[in-house]
Amino acid sequence: MQTRDLTPVIGTEISGIDVSALEDADFARIRQAWLDRCLIVIRDQHLTPEQLCDFSRRFGELEPPPASEARKRDEEAAEMWVISNVVENGKPIGALGSGEAEWHTDMSYIPAPPSASVLYGREVVTDGGNTWFGNMYVALEELPADLRDAIAGRQVNHDSTYTSAGDLRKGMSEVVDVTRAPGARHQIIRKHPVTGRDALYLGRRTNGWVVGLDVEASDRLLDDLWAWCTQDRFTYAHTWSPDDLLVWDNRSTIHRRESFDASARRVMWRCQVRDEIAA
Numbered sequence: 001m002q003t004r005d006l007t008p009v010i011g012t013e014i015s016g017i018d019v020s021a022l023e024d025a026d027f028a029r030i031r032q033a034w035l036d037r038c039l040i041v042i043r044d045q046h047l048t049p050e051q052l053c054d055f056s057r058r059f060g061e062l063e064p065p066p067a068s069e070a071r072k073r074d075e076e077a078a079e080m081w082v083i084s085n086v087v088e089n090g091k092p093i094g095a096l097g098s099g100e101a102e103w104h105t106d107m108s109y110i111p112a113p114p115s116a117s118v119l120y121g122r123e124v125v126t127d128g129g130n131t132w133f134g135n136m137y138v139a140l141e142e143l144p145a146d147l148r149d150a151i152a153g154r155q156v157n158h159d160s161t162y163t164s165a166g167d168l169r170k171g172m173s174e175v176v177d178v179t180r181a182p183g184a185r186h187q188i189i190r191k192h193p194v195t196g197r198d199a200l201y202l203g204r205r206t207n208g209w210v211v212g213l214d215v216e217a218s219d220r221l222l223d224d225l226w227a228w229c230t231q232d233r234f235t236y237a238h239t240w241s242p243d244d245l246l247v248w249d250n251r252s253t254i255h256r257r258e259s260f261d262a263s264a265r266r267v268m269w270r271c272q273v274r275d276e277i278a279a
């Protein structure tokens with residue numbers, strides 16, 4: 001197994017392994033790289049849906065797809081779902097289309113968000129469609145003192161109304177007052193349950209609200225925090241090759257996806273791992 005850091009701040013590339021036939025010691029190294037570097041990129045994997053689920057399950061119990069994104073589940077691998085813009089017989093085969101997906105952390109709108117998110121590139125595009133990742137440990141460590149003071153002890157309300165692609169989820173109605181948006185509240189400075197390190201935890205910008213502040217002050221603070229943590233120096237942009245397998249630590253990172261040509265085909269398989277704290 002070879003490893004190479006992708007940037008000084010986030011991401012390790014791993015090559016020379018087959019994740020469908022891993023010794024425990026190799027998995028331990030992979031898991032440690034995932035915790036330390038927040039994102040791992042494993043090249044050249046050839047996996048069936050079952051093998052993707054089996055590998056993902058080594059990180060912990062799998063979580064079924066959110067109802068709003070379960071447009072197509074593989075019968076044999078119900079815990080996997082599809083992220084795609086492809087339409088077959090008039091129906092999208094997966095979630096999120098071809099538009100931009102804003103910076104976010106997966107499912108921060110539930111009380112115990114997932115620990116690991118796994119994304120496997122089956123058919124990728126070369127023009128656009130990059131996935132960006134940001135290290136929220138470092139964004140917090142380097143946060144200016146005035147912003148750090150402003151968030152001390154505070155929580156954000158994480159709205160569950162929209163997907164990261166900006167679509168209204170099934171059964172939800174538009175948010176008119178962010179202080180009443182449905183979702184979950186989390187500490188803005190959140191302690192990682194495994195590493196014990198503090199990370200900035202913002203979820204996503206849309207309909208975020210810093211609990212207890214008036215909406216104008218909350219909007220200003222959130223705009224400042226998002227402008228800070230999405231600077232290039234905290235981030236890495238992944239350009240996909242077919243058969244790339246990415247796993248990110250959903251507790252210490254944010255990610256976004258660039259839009260791409262709607263007529264191009266992009267098909268990704270996705271698994272998600274329940275956090276230990278939810279068990």
Ligand SMILES: [Fe+2]
Pocket residue numbers: 104105106164255
């Ligand atoms: Fe996501």
